[in-house]
């Protein structure tokens with residue numbers, strides 16, 4: 001039998017948007033009763049999830065549980081079997097093609113391996129969404145692309161390089177620059193720190209946190225990275241059995257008695273990340 005997802009709030013860690021000063025949190029994306037499957041295989045079995053404006057939501061789950069499928073379904077790349085998805089208050093099944101294109105301009109996506117076009121330079125990659133959705137002069141395209149490249153923490157000389165000339169960390173940053181191209185309100189990041197060394201991963205986490213604070217960005221981040229979960233996520237949602245097993249701040253995960261969540265958040269790697277987070281807090 002399905003158990004309802006746990007929602008435990010702790011006095012030490014108030015709900016995220018306290019930082020915005022709003023008691024009522026604005027739901028940017030709401031998913032209700034989502035069912036997704038492929039042939040006889042059912043991946044989502046009535047999943048509910050809210051993503052609030054201004055938060056960094058970490059999305060975890062065992063391999064193959066459907067984290068990428070959920071992201072792609074929200075983005076409209078996979079057809080759902082049942083349920084509703086509202087994005088910026090609009091049911092995506094009830095909007096016109098033109099409205100859908102407008103929605104697409106309000107989100108940015110960083111796919112798991114960057115998904116840059118290998119025949120294009122970094123600058124040309126960043127300009128792709130701008131060319132698709134905006135009409136502006138070449139000069140302005142260049143100017144804005146350079147701004148995004150710097151915003152993503154790359155040196156300006158990376159702009160004319162091809163993806164094959166970039167390190168793993170630079171590819172992630174270039175893909176982030178492209179995700180930011182249209183000044184999105186929300187970015188979807190699929191395992192942004194995978195493949196990065198610990199220093200590169202920590203720098204990328206810092207960058208995400210800075211963008212969230214300075215741009216008021218909302219971030220939906222699929223991750224297996226314990227350090228990211230501890231250091232930058234305001235809230236975490238754990239996926240399993242086709243639904244959200246638990247959601248809330250890290251304390252909620254630590255308090256959960258679901259076997260997978262316990263194993264994940266009380267394992268060696270989680271303890272190491274927790275120790276690191278405490279040390280970082282003491283140094284501040």
Ligand SMILES: Nc1ncnc2c1ncn2[C@@H]1O[C@H](COP(=O)(O)OP(=O)(O)OP(=O)(O)O)[C@@H](O)[C@H]1O
Pocket residue numbers: 038043061062063064065066067068069070
């Ligand atoms: N287009 C597709 N056709 C058929 N099955 C698919 C398709 N896309 C995904 N699946 C299946 O859906 C399930 C969930 O896949 P998904 O990639 O979302 O997992 P995940 O949680 O992101 O895993 P990982 O952490 O390993 O990346 C898997 O069993 C996968 O094989």
